[in-house]
Amino acid sequence: xxxxxxxxxxxxxxxxxxxxxxxxxxxxxxxxxxxxxxxxxxxxxxxxxxxxxxxxxxxxxxxxxxxxxxxxxxxxxxxxxxxxxxxxxxxxxxxxxxxxxxxxxxxxxxxxxxxxxxxxxxxxxxxxxxxxxxxxxxxxxxxxxxxxxxxxxxxxxxxxxxxxxxxxxxxxxxxxxxxxxxxx
Amino acid sequence: xxxxxxxxxxxxxxxxxxxxxxxxxxxxxxxxxxxxxxxxxxxxxxxxxxxxxxxxxxxxxxxxxxxxxxxxxxxxxxxxxxxxxxxxxxxxxxxxxxxxxxxxxxxxxxxxxxxxxxxxxxxxxxxxxxxxxxxxxxxxxxxxxxxxxxxxxxxxxxxxxxxxxxxxxxxxxxxxxxxxxxxxxxxxxxxxxxxxxxxxxxxxxxxxxxxxxxxxxxxxxxxxxxxxxxxxxxxxxxxxxxxxxxxxxxxxxxxxxxxxxxxxxxxxxxxxxxxxxxxxxxxxxxxxxxxxxxxxxxxxxxxxxxxxxxxxxxxxxxxxxxxxxxxxxxxxxxxxxxxxxxxxxxxxxxxxxxxxxxxxxxxxxxxxxxxxxxxxxxxxxxxxxxxxxxxxxxxxxxxxxxxxxxxxxxxxxxxxxxxxxx
Numbered sequence: 001x002x003x004x005x006x007x008x009x010x011x012x013x014x015x016x017x018x019x020x021x022x023x024x025x026x027x028x029x030x031x032x033x034x035x036x037x038x039x040x041x042x043x044x045x046x047x048x049x050x051x052x053x054x055x056x057x058x059x060x061x062x063x064x065x066x067x068x069x070x071x072x073x074x075x076x077x078x079x080x081x082x083x084x085x086x087x088x089x090x091x092x093x094x095x096x097x098x099x100x101x102x103x104x105x106x107x108x109x110x111x112x113x114x115x116x117x118x119x120x121x122x123x124x125x126x127x128x129x130x131x132x133x134x135x136x137x138x139x140x141x142x143x144x145x146x147x148x149x150x151x152x153x154x155x156x157x158x159x160x161x162x163x164x165x166x167x168x169x170x171x172x173x174x175x176x177x178x179x180x181x182x183x184x
Numbered sequence: 185x186x187x188x189x190x191x192x193x194x195x196x197x198x199x200x201x202x203x204x205x206x207x208x209x210x211x212x213x214x215x216x217x218x219x220x221x222x223x224x225x226x227x228x229x230x231x232x233x234x235x236x237x238x239x240x241x242x243x244x245x246x247x248x249x250x251x252x253x254x255x256x257x258x259x260x261x262x263x264x265x266x267x268x269x270x271x272x273x274x275x276x277x278x279x280x281x282x283x284x285x286x287x288x289x290x291x292x293x294x295x296x297x298x299x300x301x302x303x304x305x306x307x308x309x310x311x312x313x314x315x316x317x318x319x320x321x322x323x324x325x326x327x328x329x330x331x332x333x334x335x336x337x338x339x340x341x342x343x344x345x346x347x348x349x350x351x352x353x354x355x356x357x358x359x360x361x362x363x364x365x366x367x368x369x370x371x372x373x374x375x376x377x378x379x380x381x382x383x384x385x386x387x388x389x390x391x392x393x394x395x396x397x398x399x400x401x402x403x404x405x406x407x408x409x410x411x412x413x414x415x416x417x418x419x420x421x422x423x424x425x426x427x428x429x430x431x432x433x434x435x436x437x438x439x440x441x442x443x444x445x446x447x448x449x450x451x452x453x454x455x456x457x458x459x460x461x462x463x464x465x466x467x468x469x470x471x472x473x474x475x476x477x478x479x480x481x482x483x484x485x486x487x488x489x490x491x492x493x494x495x496x497x498x499x500x501x502x503x504x505x506x507x508x509x510x511x512x513x514x515x516x517x518x519x520x521x522x523x524x525x526x527x528x529x530x531x532x533x534x535x536x537x538x539x540x541x542x543x544x545x546x547x548x549x550x551x552x553x554x555x556x557x558x559x560x561x562x563x564x565x566x567x568x569x570x571x572x573x574x575x576x577x578x579x580x581x582x583x584x585x586x587x588x589x590x591x592x593x594x595x596x597x598x599x600x601x602x603x604x605x606x
Contacts, residue, residue, distance in 0.1 A: 011507055012485075013484040013485070013551060014486060015486045015490075018486070046484065046487070046551050046552065046554060047554045052484050052486040052551075054484075054551065054552075092295055093298050096295060096298060096299055096302075097302075098506070099531060102532065102536065103535055106302060110302065111302065114298050114301055114302060117294075117298070118294075118298070159506070159509065160509045160510075160512075161509070161510065161513075162509065164506075164509065166506040166509065167507055167509060169506070170505055
């Protein structure tokens, strides 16, 4: 599976440095991959002065094909589907929490405590996903990093920063949909 | 103890919940409410304590009037917890004994617990449960469902406002997943129903002495009311309603002043696009967060971040999601071509107090060509626009802006607040 293509599939339009952060590669490595993908017609770069990258319809189809291949070779569709169903139970609560995180009248400690409570319940879901497909392991690391920054006083890492808890959660949601071939 | 929903029911909100109390008030006003009974919150507390079911449930089910055999089973707490607990539609009467405990138990879902933790609502209250004869908005071409406001929630102007879905069942509008039509379409398709809705809301306003909104369903040309909520308007709309209600003799000045919160006053001072001059209107959507934002069009969240370094931007997207948050945070305002007043963009913009216009359905956003299409017009990214998050106007360039602080309703209310002789 093409990591850059799939990461971008879960991120929407993104700048080079953000894609590099998520894939754990250097910007020049990612750029080289993106250029190859663009030659194949799978990604496009928006015009300057502020280029960002996104998938074409052909790119989405290619990622779907690769993911289907990955999931069927590993024989883990049922495991991922079971985790996804548990994820869907937590998802509305997470959206409530994000509204709360943006509500300046609510104190940070109270909101953070509920994020931590939800994160404990999300952990087994992330673990079973990582057991099925190791690439999912990155999500608990990124979710944990967002909570750590929120704990250190950066409330925006709950719901408003780019790599906030909500931002990572949303990409996990997109990834689950893409991995299972479910339209949003 | 189970209570029939009838005009003679005196039990207060603390016992039967706000939703059931509203049904009783509507029944008293002679409005058509499907046959219903309410199981009080105390029965929920008993069930959650030891699993015991309320006495007389089967008898109450048998007494439900109506030709059909199906009922809805809805939660209805004394304190508003919108959408947190279960509603089960199309329950056969034989299955009510299974549905009621399911709704009781939904008081303690983790999501509901989190909501109460965040909003300081005690965990031991429990919820009342309403069991009500189903009415079917999907029956035929004279059927449907909707939400109606007695006054425009964006401006407070006295006019019926809302959304309707023809041929659909009750939860479809609130779920927000379907494209609704403006309530006024009802005036054309079902003029009798439109009239009836108007007089019902007028009666409810006189009763509650406040703006109201209702959820309704019509089945084969017959209108039914399923819920009423008084109040709930914010900002300039709240100010205008309070002042107008004084003029209409429904409340006194002291009440008007007390009803408008400091947050409403803050929002009411927001700017708006003056419509007295000619405007180059690019599109019109639904105002979802009041105020005016002017800036250059940015078509992706990352563009918004970069462009914001050299001046204000307005983020224009088909819709937004959490991966756009960094762009929303730095944009002066946001426009979406899809979504509604409860979409992600709308909720986030309101929470950040940024102007937002949603459902500008004539716009097509194309980041690949860095353009927005509006009918035959092509507008490149970077073009300056101005948006009004109350009226939903999206205007090219820099139109004249009016100050909310100069609003005559706001001025009168502030005059009353300052005066000692209320």
